[in-house]
Amino acid sequence: LSVKCLQTVGIMTSNQPRPRTRLSLRSNSVHYDSLSTEQPDSDTPFMRTNPISQKRSYIAVAVLCYINLLNYMDRYTIAGVLLSIQNYFGIPDSTSGLLQTVFICSFMFLAPIFGYLGDRYNRKIIMIAGMIVWIITTLGSSFDFWVLVLTRALVGTGEASYSTIAPTIIGDLFTGTKRTLMISFFYIFIPVGSGLGYILGATIANATGDWRWALRFSPALGGLGLLLLVFLIPDPPRGASENKGGATMERTTYIEDVKYLLKNRSFVWSSLGVTAMAFVTGALAFWTPTFLSRAQVTQGLRPPCKEEPCNPLDSYIFGAITVVTGIVGVFLGTYISKQLRDRLPNADPLICAVGMLSSSPCFFIAIILAATSIPATYTFIAIGETLLSLNWAILADILLYVVVPTRRATAEALQIMVCHLLGDAGSPYLIGAVSIFLSTVLSYKIEVGSKAMLSLTSSALEHMTLLDTKLHLVKQQWSWHSYIFSQCNLKDKRTVIFLCVLFRSQMLCSSMIKNLPTGISVDWNIAYFCAP
Numbered sequence: 001l002s003v004k005c006l007q008t009v010g011i012m013t014s015n016q017p018r019p020r021t022r023l024s025l026r027s028n029s030v031h032y033d034s035l036s037t038e039q040p041d042s043d044t045p046f047m048r049t050n051p052i053s054q055k056r057s058y059i060a061v062a063v064l065c066y067i068n069l070l071n072y073m074d075r076y077t078i079a080g081v082l083l084s085i086q087n088y089f090g091i092p093d094s095t096s097g098l099l100q101t102v103f104i105c106s107f108m109f110l111a112p113i114f115g116y117l118g119d120r121y122n123r124k125i126i127m128i129a130g131m132i133v134w135i136i137t138t139l140g141s142s143f144d145f146w147v148l149v150l151t152r153a154l155v156g157t158g159e160a161s162y163s164t165i166a167p168t169i170i171g172d173l174f175t176g177t178k179r180t181l182m183i184s185f186f187y188i189f190i191p192v193g194s195g196l197g198y199i200l201g202a203t204i205a206n207a208t209g210d211w212r213w214a215l216r217f218s219p220a221l222g223g224l225g226l227l228l229l230v231f232l233i234p235d236p237p238r239g240a241s242e243n244k245g246g247a248t249m250e251r252t253t254y255i256e257d258v259k260y261l262l263k264n265r266s267f268v269w270s271s272l273g274v275t276a277m278a279f280v281t282g283a284l285a286f287w288t289p290t291f292l293s294r295a296q297v298t299q300g301l302r303p304p305c306k307e308e309p310c311n312p313l314d315s316y317i318f319g320a321i322t323v324v325t326g327i328v329g330v331f332l333g334t335y336i337s338k339q340l341r342d343r344l345p346n347a348d349p350l351i352c353a354v355g356m357l358s359s360s361p362c363f364f365i366a367i368i369l370a371a372t373s374i375p376a377t378y379t380f381i382a383i384g385e386t387l388l389s390l391n392w393a394i395l396a397d398i399l400l401y402v403v404v405p406t407r408r409a410t411a412e413a414l415q416i417m418v419c420h421l422l423g424d425a426g427s428p429y430l431i432g433a434v435s436i437f438l439s440t441v442l443s444y445k446i447e448v449g450s451k452a453m454l455s456l457t458s459s460a461l462e463h464m465t466l467l468d469t470k471l472h473l474v475k476q477q478w479s480w481h482s483y484i485f486s487q488c489n490l491k492d493k494r495t496v497i498f499l500c501v502l503f504r505s506q507m508l509c510s511s512m513i514k515n516l517p518t519g520i521s522v523d524w525n526i527a528y529f530c531a532p
Contacts, residue, residue: 052234057173061182063228064166065189067131070225071159072193073200074138074218075103078152079286080201080319081211083293083310088211089145097432099152100286101425106156108420111164115413116254118165119406124235127162131226134158138219164416168408171400172236177338179400184334184393191326191389194285198319202312239405257410266402267411273352274395275419277388282424283431284363284385285322289314292377295370321382329355329389337394348394355390362387 052060078085078099086096117126137154140147167186174182201214261267292314297304302311333351340347362384369376403411 052173052236052240056232056234060173060233061170061185063225063232064170065186067162067222067225067229068166068186069189069193069196070218070222071134071162072190073197074134074155074215075159076194076197076285077201077214077218079289080198080312080315081205081214082286082290083305084205084211087305087307087310091145093432093435094429095432097286097429099149100282100428102149102153103156104282104420104425106153107160107163108156108417108425110157110160111413111416111420112410113413114161114164115410115416118168118409118413119238119257122235123165123169123409124229124233127165127233128226128229130158130161131222131229132158134162135219135222135226138222139216160413160416164409164413167396167400167412168238168405169233169236171408172238172240172405173234180334180338180393180397183396183400184330187392187396188327188330190392191330191385192323195319195322195324195326198289198315198322202315202319206312238408254410257407258414260407261403261411261414264402267399267415270349270352270395270398270402271415271418273349273356273391274415275423277356277391277395278419278423279427280359280363281388283427286428287431288381289318292318292370292374295377296374298371299374301374317378318381321378322385325382325385326389326392329386330393332386333390334393336390337397348398352391352394355387359384359387 082096085091085099086093114126114130134155134157137151137158140151167183170182170186171179173179200217201211204214204217205211293302293305293311296302296314305311333355336351337348340351344350362380366377366380366384369380399411399415400408
């Protein structure tokens with residue numbers, strides 16, 4: 001066979017040169033994992049072809065999707081039983097938001113570490129170690145509140161190891177439109193897992209009468225995921241899908257990798273877009289069931305929850321909406337991207353921008369309507385979530401095709417760190433703190449207003465008592481209407497009208513004013529504004 005034939009099938013021996021091919025976009029230097037014409041020297045690892053069958057690749061994607069489903073189920077189980085946790089520990093909104101914030105913070109700060117390791121060492125072993133940590137800490141997160149906070153922080157360790165590496169494995173198994181489709185399947189389990197987290201968490205807590213069992217469900221399924229990960233997941237050579245096999249890896253430092261990514265404008269701007277979306281989805285996912293439950297209490301549709309388990313209906317509905325809208329949104333975004341990509345070079349970022357901008361008024365309207373109509377609120381939440389879900393698969397695919405294969409784990413890690421640091425790490429706690437602040441301010445205003453009204457009412461009743469005494473003394477000499485409008489002073493007359501308005505009843509003093517002298521009448525609209 002000729003050298004050209006060997007190169008075609010991706011087989012390269014140490015003494016056969018390979019043409020240089022740049023994998024980066026708009027790059028002026030040799031990059032980590034770029035193909036080299038030089039022979040690999042002794043200290044540069046050379047990656048040979050490691051063909052992986054299509055069947056095994058599809059099985060690997062299915063396993064990765066299953067583990068991604070479990071990750072997001074566990075992440076939002078807390079939100080599905082949040083009212084029960086608040087009642088059990090007696091904690092306010094800001095402290096409740098801390099449960100999500102500590103998880104996101106550990107997830108965020110550990111992601112760069114696993115990104116660095118994922119670009120340099122065996123990715124399968126790293127994910128297995130992360131899964132073991134995730135299972136142990138999730139099981140331990142169902143006891144004392146501060147133990148719960150600590151273990152929720154440690155849960156982020158396991159999820160960071162998986163979330164930064166799994167997409168890069170898919171990127172090395174597939175390419176082109178097939179990779180876009182596989183990435184869509186992977187990321188569709190973000191909304192599906194989130195929705196099932198609400199539903200299963202609320203269902204298990206309601207069935208057992210104890211919210212702790214809701215947190216123990218995901219680790220049980222995680223044991224199966226760990227076995228599947230050990231026996232069915234390969235670790236393909238980095239860049240295998242683009243290069244029909246392995247590539248020469250050039251050693252670079254982590255600082256060089258970061259500098260490369262910061263110069264990649266597509267990566268930087270897409271990461272900022274993910275950050276904006278993460279801020280919204282973090283607060284929305286954590287607080288929506290609780291918000292809708294309180295809205296129904298305010299409307300008088302249900303009594304407030306005073307003991308666990310709380311009514312799980314809102315978690316069921318919101319979870320179902322999240323699952324359906326997530327599936328529809330991800331596939332719709334992928335379909336639109338596939339149709340427009342050939343005709344419009346920047347179709348992917350435009351789809352993401354339109355989806356995010358269009359979702360904003362939907363969520364705003366939903367918040368306003370919560371005070372009057374719960375069905376209308378759910379409708380606009382569903383529309384907004386569908387528009388947001390257009391982004392999930394597209395944003396992940398953007399990262400894969402603008403970053404060279406051996407820097408993808410680092411890119412995933414940096415994007416995760418930034419989007420959580422400026423996004424959903426603080427938004428659940430921030431919303432909880434704002435909720436407490438507004439509740440305190442409104443309670444103070446209501447208290448002051450109530451005291452003022454009580455004082456005013458007491459004064460009015462005092463005047464009414466004096467008036468009643470006067471009426472009793474002259475009852476035998478004059479009729480009521482003659483006395484009221486002839487003998488009462490202005491203050492007494494205003495008191496009578498004010499009390500009628502205060503108690504919203506014309507009947508209260510109809511006996512006093514039904515026989516008014518000619519030319520005298522009461523305009524109740526004017527009295528309402530002027531009498532006080």
